[in-house]
Amino acid sequence: MKIDYNSPVAATREIYWVGFYDEKAHLHCNPYLIIDEEDIVLIDPGSIPHFPIVMRKVMELVNPEDISYVIAQHQDPDVCGNLAVVEDVINRNDLKIVAHSNCERLIRHLGLRSDFYTVDKNDYSLTLKSGRRLEFLFTPYLHSPGAIATYDVKTRSLFTSDIFAAISQDWSLFAEGDFLTPMEPFHQKYVPSNQILRNCMERFEKMDLDRILPQHGSILEGTDIHKAIAHLKELPCGIDLFENGLPQ
DSSP states (O other), X not given: OOOOTTSOEESSSSEEEOOBOOTTOSSOBOOEEEEOSSOEEEEOOOOTTTHHHHHHHHHHHSOGGGEEEEEOSSOOHHHHTTHHHHHHHHOOTTOEEEEOHHHHHHHGGGOOOSEEEEGGGTTTEEEOTTSOEEEEEEOTTSSSTTOEEEEETTTTEEXXXXXXXXXXXXXXXXXXXXXXXXXXXXXXXXXXXHHHHHHHHHHHTTSXXXXXXXXXXXXXXXXXXXXXXXXXHTOOOGGGGOTTSSOO
8 A cells, every 4th residue: 555655644543653755865754643532742753854744744633732742762853853843833831841861951952941751750651641651761872872762551662763763765664675774774873882782672572562663764563573673683883893993
């Protein structure tokens, strides 16, 4: 089935991709929206250039003023560079920006007025009004010191931000064909070492997962999840690629 990337795309009945399919780019950004009973959560809202498209798609689904939380899984401009404008459109005094404290101190420089919900000060979890629980996994140096992944317990969906990211001209929102090879260049360029990546993969492989939704690349489901975890566990990255240590 051909996907219309000009519109929001459902990953589940409650989770939507609201990103921008840039046919000229090799790196595609994937903001996501969780629509719960009384709360709406926007995850990694994206960059300034992508803001008009992302917000148009959000508005096709919900009234932005109904968004309760915006999760910034790390501070990169492609992840949350548009956060100040998103905040203005949402325009509610009780909006919370969800992040790790190691990223919060950097995200504050975007000039935000909203309060932060700091995950490491809240037992790495957030319970929505319906009782739906989001759990946060601290994934330091993948590839930020304050990086987190977000686990939606209800749908067994793991939002991994830059982990499982892929660089590819031949992109599809849901993984197909050779989806492993395009993951290699991103992780090798941006992840410090295999040891850090392997430790994270060993945590993920113990989880009950129906899908992985990265901020770049393709959504993984079913057996593709285990294939990707196994592949990244063995991938040399960062300093591993320099035979004599860091370059001078």
